[in-house]
Amino acid sequence: MKLRGLYAITDSQLLAGKFLAYVEAALEGGVTLLQYRDKSSDEARRLREAEALRNLCERYKTQLIINDDAELAARLGVGVHLGQTDGPLAPVRALLGHKAIVGATCHANLALAEQAASEGATYVAFGRFFNSNTKPGAPSANLELLEQAHIKLHIPICAIGGITLENAAPLVAHGVDLLAVVHGLFGADSTAEVTRRARAFNALLQIK
Numbered sequence: 181m182k183l184r185g186l187y188a189i190t191d192s193q194l195l196a197g198k199f200l201a202y203v204e205a206a207l208e209g210g211v212t213l214l215q216y217r218d219k220s221s222d223e224a225r226r227l228r229e230a231e232a233l234r235n236l237c238e239r240y241k242t243q244l245i246i247n248d249d250a251e252l253a254a255r256l257g258v259g260v261h262l263g264q265t266d267g268p269l270a271p272v273r274a275l276l277g278h279k280a281i282v283g284a285t286c287h288a289n290l291a292l293a294e295q296a297a298s299e300g301a302t303y304v305a306f307g308r309f310f311n312s313n314t315k316p317g318a319p320s321a322n323l324e325l326l327e328q329a330h331i332k333l334h335i336p337i338c339a340i341g342g343i344t345l346e347n348a349a350p351l352v353a354h355g356v357d358l359l360a361v362v363h364g365l366f367g368a369d370s371t372a373e374v375t376r377r378a379r380a381f382n383a384l385l386q387i388k
């Protein structure tokens with residue numbers, strides 16, 4: 181099955197006090213991948229939250245991905261997302277097994293994406309495509325990159341960085357498979373609005 185759809189990413193500050201309610205609202209609207217992204221070193225809280233997300237994801241038949249932390253992903257039996265400074269991909273693929281989802285950040289660099297694919301990445305992520313509240317300093321990427329990526333790569337392509345309902349259409353038109361979103365999904369005033377946004381992203385991707 182080809183991975184395609186909304187890729188919701190949590191943010192511990194943005195979701196403080198409403199973490200599970202907002203995540204469940206997103207799952208209600210339809211999420212293909214859910215990434216637990218917590219940059220703290222509070223191991224006990226990370227384990228607790230990741231387990232809670234795994235339970236929610238099981239209920240909604242969504243795949244959970246842990247950002248940065250392959251050991252936690254292995255412990256929970258879920259996927260992982262690795263950036264360029266998060267260690268080599270091949271040993272993580274060996275640790276998690278051939279079925280696990282392993283994603284790789286490739287910024288705007290096709291050579292990095294080809295390398296990640298050759299080391300067993302399930303998908304590659306390019307970005308940031310727009311200004312990002314969550315990660316303002318991330319290197320930028322543009323639509324032309326996506327055209328080249330389709331020629332060279334045969335795994336799903338994820339776009340990230342400042343994606344909203346207002347600016348996502350050109351990414352979809354350029355063949356992006358996964359729209360990875362933090363603020364454009366979870367920066368909403370209510371759970372109902374999170375669900376509406378998730379449904380609207382899926383409509384853009386023509387996913388029911």
Ligand SMILES: Cc1ncc(COP(=O)(O)OP(=O)(O)O)c(N)n1
Pocket residue numbers: 187215217247248261262263264265266283284285305306338340360
């Ligand atoms: C889907 C997706 N794409 C890119 C990233 C960024 O990963 P990384 O460069 O390792 O930065 P941090 O997220 O760890 O700050 C991502 N997390 N998810």
Ligand SMILES: Cc1nc(C(=O)O)sc1CCOP(=O)(O)O
Pocket residue numbers: 285287306307308309311312313314315318319340341342343360361362363364
């Ligand atoms: C975590 C992350 N990585 C990026 C990259 O370009 O690699 S952009 C980003 C932040 C995504 O959050 P928002 O949807 O709020 O911009």
Ligand SMILES: [Mg+2]
Pocket residue numbers: 247248261262263266
């Ligand atoms: Mg990382």
